Amino acid sequence: MSLGFILTSIEQGLIYGIMAIGVYITFRILDFADLTVDGSITLGAAISSHMIIANFNPFFTLIVATVGGAISGSITGFLNTKMKIAPLLSGILTMTSLYSINLRIMGRPNIPLISDITIFDLFYLPFIPTRYQDFILILFIVIMVLILLILFLKTKLGYALRATGDNPNMVRSMAIDTKKIKMIGLIIANSFVALSGALICQYQGFADISMGIGTIIAGLASVIIGEVLIGKKSFYFIVPGIILGSIIYRGSISFALMSGFAASDLKLLTALIVIFFLSAPRLKSFLGGTFNA
């Protein structure tokens, strides 16, 4: 296993980790199974790639992509809280519509960014070997996101977000509108996801209309791996743990590819990883049971 291989896995894991944190916010903190993610990650990439080929500053495209993600989250929130459509269906509806919207934005199913300027072309630190430049930029962005999120979770609004997923009844009796909080949670989560999508397209050098398929499962896999590694601790540890989970997940995917699996097998492998981790407690007691008998 070469250093390049490890470095690439870590870089990918860090970028996708931002998406995984978005998934953590909806699935774990808010207890809202949000499937918007598959669409909003592509939305981020679509916005960013389209703007880059139109010669916008690549850093600026990250901001626009994030705002785009926020809007897509607010649509899911609107469908759920105002139109009373079930959480799963709200997410699926937004995700499905985003497919058409993303195609509109991109104008074609695939935008290559080979000769265009991305954030990785603009960023340069002196005295550091070229191969580590990307890594440092990505690490910096991820750390910023982590700090922002952890600080946010310590504010009044952050507390309300955590309590809404835990016991909405208590939140209402504390004079807080849980619908508003759900909306805010979905907006924040999908902003992270779209930011991650924008970074992905710049990192890999292209945006593709189907790049979002299965994102939610990859995000869940990272969250679950992170939680298994960190254990049931406070979010100060779990949030960075999810980034770690994402890195491990990407590493195992790269490893699977190296050991001969085809790229088309990846979705199945991902699903199997998630199934394995989710059923681990069951498997354990099942095995324990047979041993005792």
Next chain:
Amino acid sequence: MLKLINISKTFNIDTLNQTKALININLEVKNGDFITIIGGNGAGKSTLLNSIAGVFKPTEGNIILSKKNITDLPEYKRANFIGRVFQDPLMGTSPEMTIEENLSMALNKKSSLSLKWAVNKRKREIIKDHLSEINLGLENRLETKVKLLSGGQRQALTLLMATIIEPDILLLDEHTAALDPATAIKINELTENIISNHNITTLMITHNMKAALRFGNRLLMMNRGKLLLDIDGKTKENMTINHLLEIFQKKHKEGFYNDRSILSLA
């Protein structure tokens, strides 16, 4: 203070399961009243409290609190002036959050949601002070997650959360019913202390007739969606459980002895 004007609530209107849970209830609660409410299952006690709290809108009638008509106000907005403790100890707190985090949310009840820190040094001191008043040693366990607390501790915490910012009115829905007898007595005493120290207007549902007679300055008895009895403090002082039962039988002969309330005579 609190006025219920001709409140009715019918569930499942126009279906086979149509139930009249409240029928033309008129009630005036004075400032500082501590009212206990008794009645059998299905008498409408919880429906009464829920319609005051805004869990649902009454089918008919108006609710006036401190001269404001709150009939159309959603539950979360009414929570600004209403404190509640539920029967289920799991209902009133966020289990995954710590004692301090839970209480800080109660302390921030009237301030707007913002990106300010939820807890600061001053708030931590206030929280500690309040916790040491209830004498459960919780002031030294600020970082403990609430899910690790016993039912009694949780109810004490919920009670504190409901009253740390003084509400206009406190609604207690059998908040000791899920606790063991010894803990229930403790929580009842704590309730009385908090209510009398801060002179909080309170409505308390109980299945325990002894408690209903012992606490408060007024007693309501409900049956089948109606107010059967409204006894003021003086009359109440000279009452016994047998009196209550006699009155109840006189007014309404059926249904009461089948009820769970008979079990809590002992």
